[in-house]
Amino acid sequence: MGIAERKDRQRADRERRIIAAARVIAEREGWSAVTIRRLADEIEHSQPVLYSHFENRDAIVAAVALDGFREIADALRHAASGSTGRNAIKNVATAYLAFALRNPALYEAMFILPSSLRFAEAGTKPELRAGFEALAAVVAPFCVDMDVATETFWATLHGLVELERSGRIRPGARSERIALVVRAVAVPRK
Structure with missing residues (x-):
């Protein structure tokens, strides 16, 4: 596997983790608890990393x-x-x-x-x-x-x-x- 392919897989995995975390938080606490900051903490990445995947919270909800x-x-x-x-x-x-x-x-x-x-x-x-x-x-x-x-x-x-x-x-x-x-x-x- 090449570097580009590995980066694509890591990106896709991070995206799946963001979506999964949003679902878990929303089912447990409601959508008001789903924030970029909270998701960043949940997946142990910075907020800019989340923004590199999704433009905003609405884009995460859409995913x-x-x-x-x-x-x-x-x-x-x-x-x-x-x-x-x-x-x-x-x-x-x-x-x-x-x-x-x-x-x-x-x-x-x-x-x-x-x-x-x-x-x-x-x-x-x-x-x-x-x-x-x-x-x-x-x-x-x-x-x-x-x-x-x-x-x-x-x-x-x-x-x-x-x-x-x-x-x-x-x-x-x-x-x-x-x-x-x-x-x-x-x-x-x-």
């Missing part, structure tokens, strides 16, 4: 969010595998809610905190598209306009997550709500 989008896409694809129709929609909806509620700070980075990440544009990152495509795959058999149906399905799941996270709806009724969402989405085409 964490990209990890989250990769993870949720994998979870949704896994939930859909081996099932079809209403079962696939139910499994994906259940997996979406479970992922969001199990990873509150990660979900917050993905969907709540301000971000430069953009959906539904020509330049949308593949990580963001993958999650959308995993949702679209299960609603496609039931809709004429797949994009609108997928956006509505996603918005419904996101709303359920946020209402449950904030304690505004009963967690004990989650399966009934998912069943209702499935019935609403899985209407056979005419």
Whole structure:
């Protein structure tokens, strides 16, 4: 391995450590505790080293969010595998809610905190598209306009997550709500 390759690996490793540290701190203490200074201390590097990887804290949050989008896409694809129709929609909806509620700070980075990440544009990152495509795959058999149906399905799941996270709806009724969402989405085409 050459010097340049070793430096690239060290840089990539440092970047992964910064992202991992941000996730740990955010899940444990909330995003307000994630600062450049705190991350520098956590990974035992100077603040300028962090700035050589990320322009600012928002860029770190966006990198964490990209990890989250990769993870949720994998979870949704896994939930859909081996099932079809209403079962696939139910499994994906259940997996979406479970992922969001199990990873509150990660979900917050993905969907709540301000971000430069953009959906539904020509330049949308593949990580963001993958999650959308995993949702679209299960609603496609039931809709004429797949994009609108997928956006509505996603918005419904996101709303359920946020209402449950904030304690505004009963967690004990989650399966009934998912069943209702499935019935609403899985209407056979005419």
